[in-house]
Amino acid sequence: MKISYTWLRQYIDLHESPDELARLLTASGLEVESVEKQEGLPGGLQGIVIGQVLTRQQHPNADRLSLTTVDLGGGQVVPIVCGAANVAAGQKVVVATVGAMLYPTGGEPFQIKKAKIRGEASEGMICAEDEIGLGTSHAGIMVLDTDLPNGTPAAEYFNLQDDWVFEIGLTPNRADAASHLGVARDLKALLNRPLKWPDVSGFRVHDQSRRMAVEVQNPEACPRYTGVTLSGLQVQESPDWLKERLQSIGLEPINNIVDVTNFVLHELGQPLHAFDADKIRGSKIVVRTLPAGTPFRTLDEKERKLQEQDLMICDAEGGMCIGGVFGGMESGITESTTSIFLESAHFSPDWIRRTAQHHALKTDASFRFERGTDPNITAYALKRAALLLQEVAGGQVSSDIIDLYPQPIEDFTVAVNWGKLYELAGHPIPQDEVRRILHNLDIQLQDESLEGFTAVVPPYRVDVQRPADIVEEVIRIYGLDNIPMPAGLSSSYMAEFPKTDENILRREASALLAAQGFMEIMTNSLTNPDYARKSDFLDEGKNVEILNKLSEELGVMRQTLLFTGLEVIAHNINHRQRDLKIFEVGKTYYKEMNTYREHKYVGMWITGLAEGEHYLQQPRPVAYHDLRLAIELLLSRFGISDVYPQVIHEREFAYGLEIVYNGRKIGRSQENGALVRLGKVKPAIAALAGVKQEVFWAEIDWVQLLALAGSQQVQFEPVSRFPEVRRDLSLVLDKTVPFAQIQEVTRKAESVLIKRIGVFDVYEGDKIEAGKKAYALSFILQDKQKTLTDNVIDKTMQRLMAAFERELGAYIRK
Structure with a gap:
């Protein structure tokens, strides 16, 4: 729901900034999702001023151009070449100065620059209406009748004002706030300021020439129905003030009749509907249902089949409107309309919700009726709309207000105990403050005693019907921040824990890889010294030898996880398991300058087919990108994003990449410093472990991974409202x-x-x-x-x- 700051100020005095209001509204339960500034015109006429033409003479090199000198105030006089036929000395004009950005009507923005036009200097532009986005006329330059001094900003002359629009995420229980006055009611309580309702005391009935008979056959679905007839209207474009109000909240103006009904809807929260009175057959309105399957053509030109429980607004012969949801094609307002019947009703939320869902129709009217509107405002809304219609379309009121309200909806009464209120609030809020808050929310207190009181709640506050609801109303206005934290609150659960728990991260990494189809392996840290002897990427001098070795094949500690993983692959291939995805978290060991060191890595291997054989698709062998995708998911899971891949030519890889963090390597002398190394294992290396099929391998530095996971925080931001x-x-x-x-x-x-x-x-x-x-x-x-x-x-x-x-x-x- 969109609420205009400027529009809101019509109903309550506001001195707070838009950002401060957004904070107040959000704290009170009307969550402001965004505050968007709207300029009176694109660019706000920045760099455009009032100037005076001092001289005008014919351009020596062009018949249709004039040479002018223009006073911009402050002693600044500039030459400007002008192509308008109506330019003359002595005129007050609108001038775009050098550097100003213009946003013409229907054209692309452009910037004013110093130029030479047919050999003559020009340092600005005397503007027409369409050139600054004020209208569509290009008949000539704008000539102003003003005493404002030269150099006055044009925005001041045209009285342009910026607006701010609040996007409020309205929860379903807050139907009372689905309008500008509804939001102003909350601000009245928050700021303790009076509310200014629109004055309808000028409403008058001029004659009874267009009286309409009204019959409500289903008072359960329509507890109250009011209406009035206006005649002598002229359908035309709305005045600027009305169009600007609607455009500020994203509505497109249609005509003055429809625009007034939309204005009152967003002002008061009461939907209205205007029927062409000349199209109402029999001069009679009947609120009833029609047989299931009855076809009805709505305003969107679609024919719909009615269900038995669709409430319809009918005339003497058939349906004109789906009540509270959508109007019909046959009774809508057209350019030839001169008389209207204006409807303002209170419909049952259950009936409207059922109809709107069945026909997949979501309108501004159904949005409010589904949640519950104020049954006591229908006649007031009619008077407000009638006065506005007379202002923008002429005409007169041609009937009394018809008001069918057989069973008035009573106020809610809620018994509230002071002790229970304090208990639920968690703080003894002063009773005078409770009274003030409830009074400002239109909730009256009766039968007050030492124990409690009875709250009388108006029916437009549909969500306030229990003692807990009364407490919620008090707290949201009083402010959660004003309720102190008890001194005895236990806080043991808030004890600090290490930022990085290796065991937790180990489980999370294992779970993620398992979800990608990897099986975890655990292999022996003892390995065959021949691997270092026969491969050219390991240094045999760095082997950590076992003094009491069990066998020569297990005589040294492994310098890499690669070969123990290849041994697992060879074992599985020998047992007819050729398609493998495996990983291991393990340590490697090496000797450096008579010092023994160890380091922990995550090793990952894939080989064989990417997926099992299936008749619906051709089998695909694993590829380098399958391994890289799994690694990227693992890094993303731990919030590691600032990484850079680069090609490497390590001797154990036929081809591969290394991924470094923040563009630099981190590590000690034995490690190469890369966060990840991955690629295709050279066939000759794989053959040392007895593997003859293609294998892809990755080595992730677990120590670096832990450090980066602890230092980088995963951050979230709202999904952008603008398209990709x-x-x-x-x-x-x-x-x-x-x-x-x-x-x-x-x-x-x-x-x-x-x-x-x-x-x-x-x-x-x-x-x-x-x-x-x-x-x-x-x-x-x-x-x-x-x-x-x-x-x-x-x-x-x-x-x-x-x-x-x-x-x-x-x-x-x-």
Whole structure:
């Protein structure tokens, strides 16, 4: 629900800033999800001033241009070339100064710059109405009748005011706050200030020329029905003040009749509906249901089949409107309408909710009726709307207000015990403060005694019917922050714990990998010394030898997890288990300058088929990217995001990558300092452990992982209300350029709007130059503050393409 700050100030005096009001409303239960500033015009006419034309003469090089000198105030006189035929010396005009950004009606924004026009200097622009977004006229420059001094900001002359719009996440129980006056009622209690209701004392009935008969056949569904007829109206465009009110909360003006009903809806929270009185057959309104299956054509031009419990507003012959939900095509307001019957009713929430859900119709009216409206405001809303209609459309009231209210809805009465109120509140709130709060919420106190009182609650507060509800009303206005924390509150559960518990993280890592289909293994830390002797990536001199070895095959401590994992793979392959995804958290050992050291890693291995054989799809062997995806999920789980992949040429890998944190390596002399190393194991290395099929292996530095998981906090932010935009790009690059380098160039060129980069195709072949490859890239762009325009998107992509050409030597494929 949107609430305008400027509109709100009509009903209560406000000196607080929009941000302060947002804080107050949120604390009282009306959660303000955002506060958005709305300028009176785009740009707020910044850099646009009132000036005076001092001289005007014909341009020497153009028949349709004039040379003028314009006084901008403060002794500043500038030359301006003007193309308007009506420019003349002595005029007061609107001038856009150099540097001003203009937002023309229906055009793209542009900035005023110093220029030479047909050889003559021009330092500004004398503006027409459409050039500054004030209207659509381009007949000539605006000539002002004003005594304001030269240099006065144009925004001051046009009385432009900024507005702020609150987006309130209205909970279903707060139907009473579904309007500007509803929000103002809460502010009345919060700020202890009087409420200013619109004056309807000027309402008068002029004649009885268009009396309408009304019959309510279903008072259960429609407990109260009021209406009045107006005639002599002229349907036309609404005045600016009315359009601005509706546009401030995101509504599109339609015409003056419909706009008034929408205005009153958002002002008072009471939905209204206007029928063309000349289309009401038999001059009779009947509130009833129609047989199930009856076709009815609604305002959206769709034909709907009614159900038996759809409440309908009918005339003497058939349906005109689905009561409280949606109007019909046949009785709507058109340009030829001169008389209307204006309806203001109170409908049962159960009936409206059932109908709206059945027909999948969610309107501003049904939103309020489903939650419960004020049955006592229907006649007041009619008077308010009638006065506004006479103001914007002319005409007169042509009937008395019809008011059918056979069984008035009573106020709720709630017995409240003072002791229970203090107990639920957790604090003895002063009784005078309780009385003040409830009085400002229109809740009266009766039968007061030492023990308690009876609260009389108006029916528009549909959620206040129990003692606990009364306490909630008091607390939300009194303020939770004003209720002190008891001194004896136990706080043992708040004791500090270490930031990083290795056992907890170990379980979480294992659970995540298991969820990805990995099986955990535990292998012996003793291994065969031949691995270091026969491989070229291990240093045999760093082996930690066992003095009382059980066998030569288990004679040293392992320097790497690689071979023990390969041994597990070989064992499983020998037992016909060729498709494996396994991991281990274990230690490695090495000797360095007569000192023995150990380090902990996570080892991960995948081999065989990615998924089991199935008749619906061809079997696919595991790939490097399957392993990398699992690692990225693990790092993401621990909030580690500032990582950089780069190609490595380690001797145990046929090809691979290392991932470092924050662009730098961390580690001691034995470790290479990378957070992760992964790639395809060289076939010759795998063969040392008896494995002949393709294996992908990763080694994650567990010590680094623990340190980074403890130092980085996972942060959450609201999902942006503005859409993402995708743009695709095809680059031809040298084969040696990795994707990580493309990512780095993209970050440097645009770090704010580019949210994600993806590769959806890579091509190497005879259709491009030898030694080259083509990347097909997708770029996801998003601005968290506003919707991206094509102009901004195109400029961003042009900047990226220029960066790729400059830094990577890329060729952009069109």
